[in-house]
Amino acid sequence: MKRLHIGLADRGYDILIGSGLLDSLGRLIADVRTPSKAVVLTDDHIWSLYGDRLTAALGDLPHRVLVLPHGEQTKCAEVYAQALSFCAQNQLTRTDMLIAFGGGVIGDLGGFVAATYMRGIDFVQVPTTLLAQVDSSVGGKTAIDLPEGKNLVGAFWQPVLVVADLDLLQTLPSREQAGGMAEVIKYGAIFDSALFAKLEAHPTWETLTPILDEIVYACCDWKRQVVERDERDTGDRMLLNFGHTFGHAIEAHGRYTDYIHGEGVALGMVLAAKAGIRLGVTPVGTDDRLESLCDSFGLPMTDRFPAAALTAHLALDKKRAGSALRLVLLRAIGEGYVHSLPVDEVLSLAEDIGDAN
Numbered sequence: 062m063k064r065l066h067i068g069l070a071d072r073g074y075d076i077l078i079g080s081g082l083l084d085s086l087g088r089l090i091a092d093v094r095t096p097s098k099a100v101v102l103t104d105d106h107i108w109s110l111y112g113d114r115l116t117a118a119l120g121d122l123p124h125r126v127l128v129l130p131h132g133e134q135t136k137c138a139e140v141y142a143q144a145l146s147f148c149a150q151n152q153l154t155r156t157d158m159l160i161a162f163g164g165g166v167i168g169d170l171g172g173f174v175a176a177t178y179m180r181g182i183d184f185v186q187v188p189t190t191l192l193a194q195v196d197s198s199v200g201g202k203t204a205i206d207l208p209e210g211k212n213l214v215g216a217f218w219q220p221v222l223v224v225a226d227l228d229l230l231q232t233l234p235s236r237e238q239a240g241g242m243a244e245v246i247k248y249g250a251i252f253d254s255a256l257f258a259k260l261e262a263h264p265t266w267e268t269l270t271p272i273l274d275e276i277v278y279a280c281c282d283w284k285r286q287v288v289e290r291d292e293r294d295t296g297d298r299m300l301l302n303f304g305h306t307f308g309h310a311i312e313a314h315g316r317y318t319d320y321i322h323g324e325g326v327a328l329g330m331v332l333a334a335k336a337g338i339r340l341g342v343t344p345v346g347t348d349d350r351l352e353s354l355c356d357s358f359g360l361p362m363t364d365r366f367p368a369a370a371l372t373a374h375l376a377l378d379k380k381r382a383g384s385a386l387r388l389v390l391l392r393a394i395g396e397g398y399v400h401s402l403p404v405d406e407v408l409s410l411a412e413d414i415g416d417a418n
């Protein structure tokens with residue numbers, strides 16, 4: 062088992078990464094807190110696969126479980142209110158605990174419930190997707206969606222413990238495995254050329270599985286460094302948006318159904334590399350390296366999307382961002398930086414690279 066400490070003054074906590082951790086969850090929790098009872102939030106997929114094991118793992122800790130429908134639509138105000146009521150009906154007090162057992166949807170929702178129920182109670186994250194293990198469970202951002210947009214309501218609220226059991230990732234649908242890999246590749250691209258090279262040397266899920274502990278640890282460690290410097294997301298965290306500006310445009314173009322988030326990010330990273338090459342800041346061939354790595358992990362690279370779709374969505378950003386957009390570009394693999402560009406230049410870049418793709 063690997064242990065990573067997130068050092069945030071009085072809100073520091075550990076992330077545990079390893080195989081078979083789920084079955085020791087009760088003991089791992091007892092090492093950091095002694096709640097008298099707990100509420101578990103989870104979704105139907107995860108509960109049908111792992112419910113019995115979780116119950117056994119909690120041992121003597123009395124707990125009630127709220128099993129929610131899987132999918133992004135669960136991260137909404139109605140389900141949030143339902144979860145708060147569930148806590149109240151089970152007389153959860155400020156010395157008790159919430160356990161978020163699931164992917165990013167359950168983690169974001171559960172974290173926001175924990176942040177707000179009785180003005181904040183302890184919570185433990187047990188992330189079950191690769192995206193949640195390397196990204197959403199680290200950093201303390203919690204949120205729900207509104208009909209007007211994603212993640213519009215939320216809070217910064219740190220868990221008291223994160224338990225990432227790598228074995229759980231083996232039951233993930235392959236599309237979700239690949240989607241999580243897009244974020245892993247992102248860490249390599251912006252921060253860590255050695256990580257990127259390691260992925261190139263283990264370019265499939267099967268070959269990567271034996272070293273997943275190192276990989277997940279490396280990603281969490283990069284996010285840790287960013288979060289410790291910039292807990293409230295005012296500057297440094299911006300680098301983590303590599304691939305996301307174009308990626309969000311692609312997700313929107315697919316009406317949020319054709320592409321899962323990681324697929325948009327993967328295509329967005331390749332486009333950002335192409336943009337950097339056109340601007341003369343990114344070495345030629347970086348786009349090909351990113352593309353072949355994403356492709357080897359099963360991220361769809363061949364789809365065509367019209368430049369107009371990219372520019373239409375980016376033009377919306379114009380209203381939000383004012384006259385300049387901050388794009389994350391690469392000086393090299395492993396070296397991301399923030400590049401401010403007039404929105405109109407980004408639009409014409411997007412037209413070029415959108416067509417080129």
Ligand SMILES: NC(=O)c1ccc[n+]([C@@H]2O[C@H](COP(=O)([O-])OP(=O)(O)OC[C@H]3O[C@@H](n4cnc5c(N)ncnc54)[C@H](O)[C@@H]3O)[C@@H](O)[C@H]2O)c1
Pocket residue numbers: 104105106107110131132133136163164165166167169189190191192193196197198199200201202203204211212229230231232233234237
């Ligand atoms: N808080 C943050 O910093 C942050 C960062 C990135 C993303 N997010 C949020 O994360 C969410 C996406 O998270 P996600 O990709 O984990 O999606 P998700 O939670 O919807 O999980 C994806 C699917 O996989 C299933 N699943 C989960 N674990 C499984 C397992 N071990 N075996 C089999 N099936 C399993 C789920 O039931 C679901 O159908 C979005 O809402 C996004 O906004 C938050």
Ligand SMILES: [Zn+2]
Pocket residue numbers: 244305322326
């Ligand atoms: Zn992302």
